[in-house]
Amino acid sequence: MKEKNPNFFFELQLEEDQSIKLAFWADARSRAAFEYFGDVISFDTTYNTNRYNLVCGSFVGVNHHGQSTFLGCSLMKNEEIESFKWLFQSWLRCMGGNAPKRFLTDQCASMKRALEACMPTTVHRWCIWHIMKKIPSKLNRYKGHADIEQEMSQVVWNSHSKDSFDRNWNDFLLNFGLADNKWLSDLYEDRHIWVPIYLDHHFWAGMRSTQRSESMHSFFxxxxxxxxxxxxxxxxxxxxxxxxxxxxxELDAADFHTLIPCATKSCIEAQFQDAYTHAKFREVQAQFRGKANCITRLKNSALGYGKKYTWNRSC
Incomplete structure (x- = not known):
């Protein structure tokens, strides 16, 4: 691969018997794509190559069409902290030492510690889907576990400030007698890397889970x-x-040769039409349609404190 493509990058670590312990590679396309789409990365290791009992990990970003794009691939014999450190350092070398702003992974203590060591300025997020999926198996020994699952989901998704989450979480534990549950206690200690209210003010390219990485494994x-x-x-x-x-x-060509009509007469929508790909413009356009019949009225104005507006939908 290196002979055909000088920008192909790979690093390898072997066992004493010359079998593969760790491997990472990325081709020129992935390295070029990182320059444009490397702000937010999803990394997942749920895919197993089976024949050699090696775990495959994929670095995935989101491109300008909202598609998943490969940004590197790895093979690992184990998922220990030092293995993840080796892998993340190798990936960073491949990408010119530029750490992403955001990094999304499954709930894994080894990955968490490796990321803290290798990318200390990167905001790390655990896949919330995997955490919520564990609730039945972690709490099914409690009476009324179905109610527990429902209430926990309410607390996680419907707390609109950090303080309200803390209050709601404590009430949830007291109401169901869960104050001594270690799994929930550990989750609370790590709330800053999985609870939406602690993370959604950051840009995540539409990702809250590692499902993009998992869908790429299905593509594999x-x-x-x-x-x-x-x-x-x-x-x-x-x-x-x-x-x-x-x-x-093909999507680039379609964007270049065709045009999606504006849904409103807004000059702002026209700017998005000119600057965005079709896929991203459709997302913005849906919001414009939702506000097309709204009228903005000044509710009150106080000198030095800004202005407040209300939205009224006309029929």
């Missing part, structure tokens, strides 16, 4: 079987990237 399955050799794995990975790149090119 179209190219790779459990019996694929490592050489086949790398080659098919390259084919997979080629397929994604072709899909991006």
């Amino acid at each position: 399955n179209k190219y790779i079987t459990r019996n694929s050799s490592l050489i086949q794995f790398v080659k098919q990975y390259d084919n997979c990237l080629g397929s994604r790149e072709q899909a991006e090119r």
Whole structure:
């Protein structure tokens, strides 16, 4: 791969018997894409190559069409802290030492500690979907566990400030007699890396979970079987990237040659129409449609304290 593509990057760590312990690689396309789409990264290691008992991890970003884009791939024999440190340092070297602003992973203590060491300025977020999915198995021994699950979801999703989350969480624990539950206590200690109210003021490119990475693993399955050799794995990975790149090119061409009409007469909407890709403009346009029949009225104005407006929808 390196001979065909000078910008292909790879690093390898072997065991004493010369078997693979750790491997990371990224081609020129992934390295170039990172410069544009490397602000927010999703990383997941739930895909197993099976034949060699190596865990595959993928670094995934979001491109200008809202599509998932590959930003590197890894193979790991174990998921220990030092292994993740090696991997993240290798990935950073590949990307010119530029750490992303945001990093989304599954709930994993080893990854958390490795990220703190390798990317101390990056905001780390745990996948909330995986955490909420664990509630039944973690709390099913309690009486009324269905009510517990529902109430916990309410607290997590409907607390609109950090203080209200703290109050609601404490009330939730007291009401259900869960104050001594270690899993919940640990979650509360780490609330700053998974509870929405602590994180949603940051830009996350529309991601709250690692499902983009997992969907990319599903995409892998179209190219790779459990019996694929490592050489086949790398080659098919390259084919997979080629397929994604072709899909991006087709959308780029459609954006260049076609135009989505504005839904309103707003000059601001027209600016978005000119600057955004079709996929992103459709998202903005939906908001413009929702406000098309609204009238803005000044509610009150106080010198030095700004102005407050109300929205009224006309029929």
